[in-house]
Amino acid sequence: MSAKTEERPAPPGQMDVTPLAKARQKSWFTEFRRRAMDEGEPYVIAAAVSPHEIFHALDVPLVTNTWYSSIISAKRLSPHYFDLMDRLGYHEDLPRYLSLPMISTLDDDPERAPYGGLPRPALILDRLRGDYAQRITTEWARAFDCPKFFLDVPVQRHLIPDWWRHAQTDWETLYGTERLDYHVEQIEALIDTAETVTGRRLDRDVLTEEMHRINRAGELLAEARDLIATSRPCPVALPDQLTNVMAATWNRGSQWSVDHMQAYRDEIANRVEDGYGICSGEKHRLLWINTGLWFNTAFYRAFEESHGAVFVWSMYSNYFSDGYRKYFEGDSLRALAARSISMNEQLHLPPWMAGWIEQQARDFGASGAVMLTPVGDRLSAYGTRACKRALEAAGLPVLELSASMVDARLWDNDAMIAKVGDFIETRIEGQA
Amino acid sequence: MIALQKQLDALAADPEAEARRHAAAGGRVVGVLGGAAPVELIEAADAFPLRLRGDPAGPTDAADAWMEPVQEGALRSIFNQLLTGGLDWLDLIVVPRSSEQLVQFYHLAEHVRAEEPDLAMPPLHLVNLLQTPEARSTRFNRREMERLAEALGSLTGTRPDRIRLREAIQWRNTLRHLASEVSSARRSADRSVSGQDAALLFLAGQVRPAPQAAEMFGRAGDLAASRSGPRLLLSGSGQENPGLVRLIEEAGARVVAEDHDWGERLYDHEVEEAPDPLDGLVRHYQCHAPTPRLPVGVTEARFTALLDAARPDGVVFALEENDDTLGWDIPRRLDLLKDRGIPALVLLRLSFFREDPETASKLVTFLEPLKEATR
Ligand code: SF4
Numbered sequence: 001m002s003a004k005t006e007e008r009p010a011p012p013g014q015m016d017v018t019p020l021a022k023a024r025q026k027s028w029f030t031e032f033r034r035r036a037m038d039e040g041e042p043y044v045i046a047a048a049v050s051p052h053e054i055f056h057a058l059d060v061p062l063v064t065n066t067w068y069s070s071i072i073s074a075k076r077l078s079p080h081y082f083d084l085m086d087r088l089g090y091h092e093d094l095p096r097y098l099s100l101p102m103i104s105t106l107d108d109d110p111e112r113a114p115y116g117g118l119p120r121p122a123l124i125l126d127r128l129r130g131d132y133a134q135r136i137t138t139e140w141a142r143a144f145d146c147p148k149f150f151l152d153v154p155v156q157r158h159l160i161p162d163w164w165r166h167a168q169t170d171w172e173t174l175y176g177t178e179r180l181d182y183h184v185e186q187i188e189a190l191i192d193t194a195e196t197v198t199g200r201r202l203d204r205d206v207l208t209e210e211m212h213r214i215n216r217a218g219e220l221l222a223e224a225r226d227l228i229a230t231s232r233p234c235p236v237a238l239p240d241q242l243t244n245v246m247a248a249t250w251n252r253g254s255q256w257s258v259d260h261m262q263a264y265r266d267e268i269a270n271r272v273e274d275g276y277g278i279c280s281g282e283k284h285r286l287l288w289i290n291t292g293l294w295f296n297t298a299f300y301r302a303f304e305e306s307h308g309a310v311f312v313w314s315m316y317s318n319y320f321s322d323g324y325r326k327y328f329e330g331d332s333l334r335a336l337a338a339r340s341i342s343m344n345e346q347l348h349l350p351p352w353m354a355g356w357i358e359q360q361a362r363d364f365g366a367s368g369a370v371m372l373t374p375v376g377d378r379l380s381a382y383g384t385r386a387c388k389r390a391l392e393a394a395g396l397p398v399l400e401l402s403a404s405m406v407d408a409r410l411w412d413n414d415a416m417i418a419k420v421g422d423f424i425e426t427r428i429e430g431q432a
Numbered sequence: 433m434i435a436l437q438k439q440l441d442a443l444a445a446d447p448e449a450e451a452r453r454h455a456a457a458g459g460r461v462v463g464v465l466g467g468a469a470p471v472e473l474i475e476a477a478d479a480f481p482l483r484l485r486g487d488p489a490g491p492t493d494a495a496d497a498w499m500e501p502v503q504e505g506a507l508r509s510i511f512n513q514l515l516t517g518g519l520d521w522l523d524l525i526v527v528p529r530s531s532e533q534l535v536q537f538y539h540l541a542e543h544v545r546a547e548e549p550d551l552a553m554p555p556l557h558l559v560n561l562l563q564t565p566e567a568r569s570t571r572f573n574r575r576e577m578e579r580l581a582e583a584l585g586s587l588t589g590t591r592p593d594r595i596r597l598r599e600a601i602q603w604r605n606t607l608r609h610l611a612s613e614v615s616s617a618r619r620s621a622d623r624s625v626s627g628q629d630a631a632l633l634f635l636a637g638q639v640r641p642a643p644q645a646a647e648m649f650g651r652a653g654d655l656a657a658s659r660s661g662p663r664l665l666l667s668g669s670g671q672e673n674p675g676l677v678r679l680i681e682e683a684g685a686r687v688v689a690e691d692h693d694w695g696e697r698l699y700d701h702e703v704e705e706a707p708d709p710l711d712g713l714v715r716h717y718q719c720h721a722p723t724p725r726l727p728v729g730v731t732e733a734r735f736t737a738l739l740d741a742a743r744p745d746g747v748v749f750a751l752e753e754n755d756d757t758l759g760w761d762i763p764r765r766l767d768l769l770k771d772r773g774i775p776a777l778v779l780l781r782l783s784f785f786r787e788d789p790e791t792a793s794k795l796v797t798f799l800e801p802l803k804e805a806t807r
Pocket residue numbers: 278279280281282304305306308
């Protein structure tokens with residue numbers, strides 16, 4: 001979820017559907033604000049990687065902590081909250097991005113906090129990812145005096161290669177029956193808690209329909225992705241991919257997301273038919289690996305004019321179609337468990353991360369990759385070294401950029417542009 | 433009988449010696465990572481559990497080719513040993529899921545094994561420990577323990593059955609009980625055990641069989657001497673090497689308690705009796721193992737209990753480089769200490785490999801007023 005609020009002229013080649021995705025996010029927020037902030041309807045704060053589907057089906061408003069964090073950053077309030085963290089004794093190496101919303105609650109200054117601060121939620125849902133998530137959320141729930149629910153996800157013992165080939169239909173084998181059993185039981189407990197704290201009842205048929213619609217949206221995205229992968233020149237800029245796919249991801253399960261993916265796919269198909277490319281002088285196709293550069297998506301396009309180099313892929317291009325689709329008959333809860341059980345592992349553990357990206361490099365015809373490793377975020381760093389090693393061994397040059405992601409002002413754009421430019425000239429053009 | 437001090441000196445010089453002797457004599461040695469591996473089960477299968485340690489003076493270059501520099505220093509060092517054949521004399525390494533770092537270690541090791549099949553790496557066994565206080569987690573953990581029992585049984589040929597397990601638990605419980613006496617002995621007002629000696633004793637319990645360690649613990653009184661200086665609680669990241677405790681004691685204070693996973697926390701809760709001893713073991717590791725995955729409230733309660741038991745004059749929080757977890761606990765603890773009028777020092781970014789020259793001077797400055805007050 002990006003938090004760009006100010007209007008800018010549309011970048012060249014922007015898709016017609018992109019403003020619609022942005023408008024959807026805006027109307028989501030208006031609606032959220034009315035229901036949860038103005039009218040005091042029970043709402044939930046949930047981790048980005050958690051089963052939002054339950055709350056969508058319950059028709060309970062939901063925000064992610066990452067969304068509020070991005071708003072805080074966009075409104076340039078992070079320095080204020082970082083100062084507060086220092087004063088409270090949270091040392092400066094602690095992961096700050098995910099904790100900004102919690103700190104804004106501790107600050108208890110509605111005048112300053114975006115939109116007057118998040119009101120007390122009915123529940124905070126977090127996934128025990130890493131060892132610090134429970135600490136931030138425990139502190140936050142105390143500050144709100146609200147209930148919390150932790151999803152504890154057992155580690156995958158054995159990583160079957162090529163997860164994306166098994167993830168959609170053969171997920172029982174891929175993720176393991178014991179882990180799925182555990183996770184289903186846990187989601188049942190979550191549903192109980194959610195029903196108690198919101199006073200609603202889950203209609204499982206509604207959930208099941210939602211789950212089928214997610215599969216349908218994923219199919220449309222898979223078609224779009226194939227078109228992008230196989231068409232020369234690349235018909236869609238990466239920022240357009242991000243905006244449209246993320247809107248469908250956050251709104252997953254809705255009819256809107258299916259319709260939107262249909263429109264996205266169709267517009268791409270038209271572009272391909274017309275032979276349209278965002279950079280007709282395309283010479284090099286690049287992948288963007290790991291953390292997204294949300295506050296500066298223009299960066300992805302900075303090498304088209306200078307080098308004919310186009311970023312054609314990031315994990316958001318098709319994680320929704322490869323990772324979210326779970327075909328099932330009958331029991332949608334188990335499919336839901338399968339969706340959320342190994343999400344981070346697929347994106348971050350060495351063989352899975354590297355294997356998937358290698359496949360994308362082949363499919364998209366990439367000749368190089370840029371990998372962003374955020375400093376002060378250990379979780380996002382894990383797996384990157386082995387991934388880089390595997391990609392290089394497979395013949396794909398990788399440039400690793402490391403930067404702080406908590407404060408956009410610390411991003412040295414000129415230096416980063418120079419690095420990527422040099423990488424293209426020496427490693428990609430140099431080897432050709 | 434060899435004097436305990438001599439035994440401790442030998443232990444400090446070569447902590448793995450006993451395990452190597454055991455292996456050389458044809459016995460099985462199972463390495464364990466972290467403080468949450470069920471060593472009782474390993475002992476019940478007639479194997480020698482050896483907690484693995486990093487080498488602060490050793491290289492990390494082989495590890496660095498695969499592993500991010502943000503990984504814990506000790507684990508980078510152990511990974512290096514693993515890749516360079518230094519651990520090939522172990523029959524198995526048990527990795528509990530007790531921290532994110534260990535999970536990452538496990539997966540990276542398995543990845544390297546797949547990529548470089550010629551490396552002589554012992555097999556790893558992941559124990560998928562869940563520490564959420566739920567019955568479903570207990571049931572899941574029970575199956576994990578059964579799986580480990582099976583793996584150990586087929587490794588050694590000795591099934592860790594109920595009788596053997598009960599016996600192993602009794603030995604470890606004896607050790608835990610004796611450890612509490614060591615802790616009281618170092619907290620006592622007049623004749624007490626030093627923090628450095630206590631650290632070595634607690635290390636013995638991690639690298640020696642339980643009966644041997646128990647024998648050493650039982651003689652801790654021999655080390656008692658009259659000691660002066662402020663009494664400190666050491667909190668934060670695991671201190672597997674004695675460097676920091678030595679620095680503190682050289683600066684004129686005494687470490688009388690700690691809550692990291694190489695100290696008394698390992699021993700502070702006995703495994704409860706259960707009709708099936710495996711159930712007792714499961715509950716023990718789920719609810720009491722000293723790991724960052726225990727519920728925050730539990731960890732907090734233990735810190736408070738430790739303050740009450742040890743009544744320190746000051747607290748030193750020591751966090752490793754790249755800490756992204758334990759730092760979250762500190763503000764609350766500082767508040768608690770403020771209420772009780774106990775001063776605290778926070779040391780950040782401590783390297784596993786190098787002593788920060790500033791650490792000693794920070795300690796001296798911190799201790800100055802404490803020494804005045806306790807004189
Ligand atoms: S080559 Fe240059 S002019 Fe042509 S499309 Fe690409 S950026 Fe534009």
